[in-house]
Amino acid sequence: MATIxxxxxxxxxxxxxxxxxxLEGRPVAAARxxxxxxxxxxxxxxxxxxxxxxQLIGAGCVRRLVFAGADPGLPRFREALLEGRPVxxxxxxxxxxxxxARYTAGAAGLPFGTLRGARGTDLPEHDTVSAVRCPFTxxxxxxxxxxxxxxxxxxxxxADRSGNVQVTGPPGxxxxxxxxxxxxxxxxxxxxxxLPAEPGIVLPAFVVDRVALxxxxxxxxxxxxxxxFGRWLDEVRV
Amino acid sequence: MATIxxxxxxxxxxxxxxxxxxLEGRPVAAARxxxxxxxxxxxxxxxxxxxxxxQLIGAGCVRRLVFAGADPGLPRFREALLEGRPVxxxxxxxxxxxxxARYTAGAAGLPFGTLRGARGTDLPEHDTVSAVRCPFTxxxxxxxxxxxxxxxxxxxxxADRSGNVQVTGPPGxxxxxxxxxxxxxxxxxxxxxxLPAEPGIVLPAFVVDRVALxxxxxxxxxxxxxxxFGRWLDEVRV
Amino acid sequence: MSALLTVAAARLLRSDQVCLALPGLPLAAARxxxxxxxxxxxxxxxxxxxxxxLAGLAELHAWLQTGRVDVGxxxxxxxxxxxxxxxxxxxxxxxxxxxxxxxxxxxxVAAHARETVVVLPHRLHSFVDRVDFVxxxxxxxxxxxxxxxxxxxxxxxxxxxxxxxxxxDPATAELVLTDLHPGVTxxxxxxxxxxxxxxxxxxxxxxxxxxxxxxxSRSSA
Amino acid sequence: MSALLTVAAARLLRSDQVCLALPGLPLAAARxxxxxxxxxxxxxxxxxxxxxxLAGLAELHAWLQTGRVDVGxxxxxxxxxxxxxxxxxxxxxxxxxxxxxxxxxxxxVAAHARETVVVLPHRLHSFVDRVDFVxxxxxxxxxxxxxxxxxxxxxxxxxxxxxxxxxxDPATAELVLTDLHPGVTxxxxxxxxxxxxxxxxxxxxxxxxxxxxxxxSRSSA
Numbered sequence: 053m054a055t056i057x058x059x060x061x062x063x064x065x066x067x068x069x070x071x072x073x074x075l076e077g078r079p080v081a082a083a084r085x086x087x088x089x090x091x092x093x094x095x096x097x098x099x100x101x102x103x104x105x106x107q108l109i110g111a112g113c114v115r116r117l118v119f120a121g122a123d124p125g126l127p128r129f130r131e132a133l134l135e136g137r138p139v140x141x142x143x144x145x146x147x148x149x150x151x152x153a154r155y156t157a158g159a160a161g162l163p164f165g166t167l168r169g170a171r172g173t174d175l176p177e178h179d180t181v182s183a184v185r186c187p188f189t190x191x192x193x194x195x196x197x198x199x200x201x202x203x204x205x206x207x208x209x210x211a212d213r214s215g216n217v218q219v220t221g222p223p224g225x226x227x228x229x230x231x232x233x234x235x236x237x238x239x240x241x242x243x244x245x246x247l248p249a250e251p252g253i254v255l256p257a258f259v260v261d262r263v264a265l266x267x268x269x270x271x272x273x274x275x276x277x278x279x280x281f282g283r284w285l286d287e288v289r290v
Numbered sequence: 291m292a293t294i295x296x297x298x299x300x301x302x303x304x305x306x307x308x309x310x311x312x313l314e315g316r317p318v319a320a321a322r323x324x325x326x327x328x329x330x331x332x333x334x335x336x337x338x339x340x341x342x343x344x345q346l347i348g349a350g351c352v353r354r355l356v357f358a359g360a361d362p363g364l365p366r367f368r369e370a371l372l373e374g375r376p377v378x379x380x381x382x383x384x385x386x387x388x389x390x391a392r393y394t395a396g397a398a399g400l401p402f403g404t405l406r407g408a409r410g411t412d413l414p415e416h417d418t419v420s421a422v423r424c425p426f427t428x429x430x431x432x433x434x435x436x437x438x439x440x441x442x443x444x445x446x447x448x449a450d451r452s453g454n455v456q457v458t459g460p461p462g463x464x465x466x467x468x469x470x471x472x473x474x475x476x477x478x479x480x481x482x483x484x485l486p487a488e489p490g491i492v493l494p495a496f497v498v499d500r501v502a503l504x505x506x507x508x509x510x511x512x513x514x515x516x517x518x519f520g521r522w523l524d525e526v527r528v
Numbered sequence: 529m530s531a532l533l534t535v536a537a538a539r540l541l542r543s544d545q546v547c548l549a550l551p552g553l554p555l556a557a558a559r560x561x562x563x564x565x566x567x568x569x570x571x572x573x574x575x576x577x578x579x580x581x582l583a584g585l586a587e588l589h590a591w592l593q594t595g596r597v598d599v600g601x602x603x604x605x606x607x608x609x610x611x612x613x614x615x616x617x618x619x620x621x622x623x624x625x626x627x628x629x630x631x632x633x634x635x636x637v638a639a640h641a642r643e644t645v646v647v648l649p650h651r652l653h654s655f656v657d658r659v660d661f662v663x664x665x666x667x668x669x670x671x672x673x674x675x676x677x678x679x680x681x682x683x684x685x686x687x688x689x690x691x692x693x694x695x696x697d698p699a700t701a702e703l704v705l706t707d708l709h710p711g712v713t714x715x716x717x718x719x720x721x722x723x724x725x726x727x728x729x730x731x732x733x734x735x736x737x738x739x740x741x742x743x744x745s746r747s748s749a
Numbered sequence: 750m751s752a753l754l755t756v757a758a759a760r761l762l763r764s765d766q767v768c769l770a771l772p773g774l775p776l777a778a779a780r781x782x783x784x785x786x787x788x789x790x791x792x793x794x795x796x797x798x799x800x801x802x803l804a805g806l807a808e809l810h811a812w813l814q815t816g817r818v819d820v821g822x823x824x825x826x827x828x829x830x831x832x833x834x835x836x837x838x839x840x841x842x843x844x845x846x847x848x849x850x851x852x853x854x855x856x857x858v859a860a861h862a863r864e865t866v867v868v869l870p871h872r873l874h875s876f877v878d879r880v881d882f883v884x885x886x887x888x889x890x891x892x893x894x895x896x897x898x899x900x901x902x903x904x905x906x907x908x909x910x911x912x913x914x915x916x917x918d919p920a921t922a923e924l925v926l927t928d929l930h931p932g933v934t935x936x937x938x939x940x941x942x943x944x945x946x947x948x949x950x951x952x953x954x955x956x957x958x959x960x961x962x963x964x965x966s967r968s969s970a
Contacts, residue, residue, distance in 0.1 A: 053544065053570075099806070100853065121853030124826075130848050145837075147856040149813075152806045160586075161593030162404055162431060163424040168814050170860035171898040172886040175852060176842065182425035186401040188418065188435040193400060197426040216581065222796040222803045231590055247580050252490075253803070254581040258546045258570050258596055291765065291791075337585070338632065359632030362605075368627050383616070385635040387592075390585045398807075399814030406593050408635035409677040410665040414621065454802065460575040461584045469811055485801050491582070492802040496767045496791050496817055 054215020054257040059085045059264035062237045071202040076229045079207035081266035112138040120148040127276045157198035158232025169194030204233030211240045215257035223253040237262040292453020292495040297323045297502035300475050309440040314467045317445035319504035350376040358386040365514045395436035396470025407432030442471030449478045453495035461491040475500040530690045532709045537647045537688040543568035545598040553647045554601035563744035592640040600641035606659045609723045611666025611684040614659025638664035643685040650689035655721040667701035691717045709734045751911045753930045758868045758909040764789035766819040774868045775822035784965035813861040821862030824869050827880045830944045832887025832905040835880025859885035864906040871910035876942040888922035912938045930955045
């Protein structure tokens with residue numbers, strides 16, 4: 053059941069070295085809190101690797117990135133991938149459909165999910181992708197292992213005092229990530245007495261562990277060059 | 291893509307003798323339109339068989355009922371089941387979880403769905419229920435065949451002129467039934483220029499074939515006795 | 529006395545639980561609990577409604593399958609010695625004497641909820657040695673059956689009726705009379721039970737309905 | 750000339766279609782189509798947004814897998830002779846010279862949409878004989894490959910660039926130059942294409958941007 057707590061406390065309580073964390077919905081402030089705390093050897097699961105994933109990779113927090121797409125030209129991602137700096141990075145890359153199916157299976161409490169995979173691409177094989185035969189039609193469909201992150205770190209618009217969380221934009225994979233994860237931290241921009249009557253998408257408080265109030269996302273990202281990133285990271289960590 | 295048309299026309303165009311139809315969201319007026327038209331040998335798929343299913347069974351429209359629960363004491367259902375009147379009724383009964391998984395698989399375009407079945411019950415076996423082994427963990431989970439009804443007949447609150455449909459109460463299985471079916475008819479209580487900004491649950495117009503405007507559900511159900519039902523049905527069909 | 533059925537069931541629910549309550553007596557018991565001693569109780573209804581949350585049925589099953597439902601409150605036409613629920617037919621499935629509600633959500637709740645509370649009026653036709661049709665599994669055929677079937681939940685915590693409360697014996701999984709509502713005798717309960725009912729050594733007498741419970745019952749009825 | 754890229758792509762979209770458009774040039778083309786000749790075009794965005802509809806990603810994939818997306822508009826860093834898209838790496842996957850966007854939705858859209866329109870600027874580094882990494886399948890290794898792979902959609906209808914339009918030859922599935930934008934020569938296109946580009950017998954000259962298209966481009970930019 054959700055409790056409302058300061059972001060730094062929530063991150064300290066939920067994220068340990070070596071954890072598998074899902075990052076969805078662009079939780080800018082939570083990523084900043086992770087950089088401050090600096091856990092290591094994380095497995096980072098995110099449908100789309102953008103600036104936040106790049107920062108965590110640049111800070112050396114991430115050992116393995118599980119993803120389905122990335123902003124082109126992420127500088128820290130490139131360095132980690134090509135030069136192993138600051139730490140070597142393993143990648144586990146999927147189509148969005150496959151990673152969505154991994155989340156969906158985890159959310160349903162099932163060991164695997166199925167999809168009509170997009171055959172013919174050059175994506176490397178992973179031991180999380182296999183096939184199953186339909187016991188009714190004999191068709192073979194793609195099977196993917198459920199993902200069950202230790203922690204899902206999500207961002208949404210608002211919560212009520214009980215910790216029911218409301219998403220106002222496109223829900224993306226937030227609902228599935230919350231259910232698939234063993235623990236869930238949601239950052240929100242406001243905490244209200246009562247959620248508006250038309251509920252949009254709601255995560256009930258019992259699928260959320262921590263809610264932390266943060267300001268709206270600001271865009272003071274780091275500079276692209278390595279030295280500049282290092283100085284930015286030092287400032288973040290002060 | 292959705293077109294808005296009179297209910298009787300929509301039913302005439304979409305429902306043929308022998309069709310498999312899904313009935314969800316309590317579409318009272320559409321059931322009445324079916325009674326008037328009187329198609330035969332339908333396979334009726336409905337998570338919960340209530341008064342509407344009972345009327346269709348009593349009118350002899352239904353050859354096979356696929357369901358997961360029923361109001362106790364439905365008089366026409368009982369007659370059809372125990373006495374074969376007015377026509378013999380086959381039943382195909384599931385747990386709600388299994389029938390939900392059948393709809394969900396159909397909605398995803400997959401040939402089967404999976405669930406953690408509730409073993410140990412006395413539910414009879416169907417050739418739509420089997421098992422698959424997880425290729426990753428070796429666990430065996432229940433597999434169910436996707437349901438792909440010829441037509442889904444649904445009721446929702448409102449639509450816009452393009453045929454985008456908004457559901458205001460609990461969505462139940464409406465979204466999955468619409469996607470699983472080859473054609474979808476949705477009855478709505480109002481057609482508005484623009485759907486309210488907070489969208490609740492929406493079926494986009496491209497998953498809907500027909501929208502028909504009907505009044506709010508009224509409850510002039512038939513009497514429980516067979517003779518009374520026959521008179522009621524005659525009146526409906528006038 | 530019938531009021532004590534929902535009251536005694538409500539008392540078994542705790543404020544920190546997520547409770548899935550089927551319509552009718554189960555939902556009345558859950559609402560009563562929340563209105564009295566368990567204000568924090570989360571009530572999940574069979575249509576996926578949770579206060580303002582309107583979940584689809586697929587999501588509700590995901591909650592069950594991921595172990596997020598702490599307690600299920602169920603009812604049925606029949607319950608047997610081993611806490612199994614019969615609610616599909618009376619008589620044979622292919623030639624029933626009565627057709628009942630069917631499995632619906634009950635089977636999954638009985639399988640997955642951490643524990644269940646069963647509520648139904650205590651009548652001889654309902655309390656049977658063996659249900660005509662196992663709609664939802666209690667303890668199956670004995671104390672190890674749930675594990676053998678791979679059912680993750682713990683099974684029935686209690687069966688609450690208008691006469692008293694039955695709880696499973698941990699060794700045999702058989703239902704034993706542990707509580708009597710005020711004024712009810714063991715003989716009365718035995719007369720309404722279709723098996724040789726065992727009685728706990730020192731059966732508890734159910735506490736009288738409090739003023740607060742009475743008030744909450746009236747206003748939520 | 751770059752404006753003609755989105756304009757010419759937009760002209761391939763029809764008012765009765767459901768169009769899934771990736772961000773950037775594809776979405777600009779789809780919006781332009783709707784603002785001009787295709788007011789009924791349904792635009793599904795990559796995040797599941799469809800006008801007021803906010804679908805989850807699982808639902809968006811359900812739409813794709815049930816064949817409800819008529820046309821996908823895609824882009825990529827590379828396209829090859831057989832319409833395959835490369836957008837994962839340049840060079841070797843394990844030792845790339847550049848790291849690109851990855852599959853994301855593209856692979857599924859390329860597999861399932863009834864047809865696809867590919868938009869990208871026509872540059873020699875992008876129009877390659879064989880993409881470095883097949884991120885999304887066009888025609889694979891030849892005209893029967895999609896069927897062999899079990900890909901339900903029809904594959905690329907056209908590749909639209911800032912120089913002209915390429916369409917697959919029905920017999921070979923190889924991209925052929927069919928349209929030239931006004932003022933562009935075949936030699937110019939060949940100079941920017943990394944394979945021996947075939948040209949249709951009578952290449953069409955793209956119609957000039959209309960006033961309405963110009964206006965719509967400006968206001969949606």
